[in-house]
Amino acid sequence: MSRESEGRPLRRAVCPGSFDPITNGHLDIVGRASRLYDIVHVAVMINKSKKGLFDIGERISLIEQCTRAYGNVVVESYHGLLVDYCKERDIPAIVKGLRAVSDFDYELQMAQMNNGLSGVETLFIPTNPTHSFLSSSLVKEVAAWGGDVSHLVPEPVLAALHAKVRPRGEAPGAQG
Template identity: 40%
Template sequence: MRKAVFPGSFDPITLGHANVIERALPLFDELVIAIGINDAKKYRFSLEQRLEFIKETFKSETKISVETYSGLTTEFCKDIQADFILRGLRNPADFEFEKAIAITNRKLTGIDTVFLLTSADTSFISSSIVRDILKHGGDLTNFAPQAVINATKKD
């Protein structure tokens, strides 16, 4: 059974994240979307909100589960017996950054990282762009899943 972890802060999940997740599903038997907890980081959305956004977005997908973790991603992967780490790449800078982490993770635990390029129509989207659009009252339709849009309309 091929089990992968897609780690991130998902503050919030974007259409770019969703695109990578949907395209990864045929590659794995199980995909754990893992929300990392970093006490030093200031988040726009609570952990509970981020969990709910992801669960709502993928509620009909049986191969997906959503979990939270703190500490090293590789330790979390070992704890849940994951075989791979999934990462999305938007641009060459992402690759250079992620390559160093992937090599380190492989040396630490032997877990390989699988990279998927984001689709051209979502490659420019980041969580920080979504937060900025939200901050200024912009339309999130082309940037975030419906679960995020619905929740932010209530704000």
């Protein structure tokens, strides 16, 4: 019997980001949110002024592969304000991971703005310390220099990175 049929609406939250690419740190937050909420939306936010390594379709596919085991994750892209995404889908909560105190300053401002615009609440989950240094930008940079990122990203992302990134200084066709 579903929770909706029991008379209680489903608890829904969104984990937003660019996810270019999704990392083990992102998956830690999404996985923890999936245990707290009935449905977790992963919103791949589109910023047309940024050129990503992976296009939106690739990001969605990678996230779907990496979150399939959770069973309650919906992955979509969105261009616009996150609060509008939440309103359109009746999502009352945003879940964000915090890596360090420096993240808190920025995320607090965003949370207050989002709440003021729409009443959507933001919940902060402290990142697992093993992922506290991790960002998509660092993963891409290390991979571009031929560094080992296998412990930082799930296997589908690692394979996709290897297909996209040729380490700097490596001759064309040299990657195995």
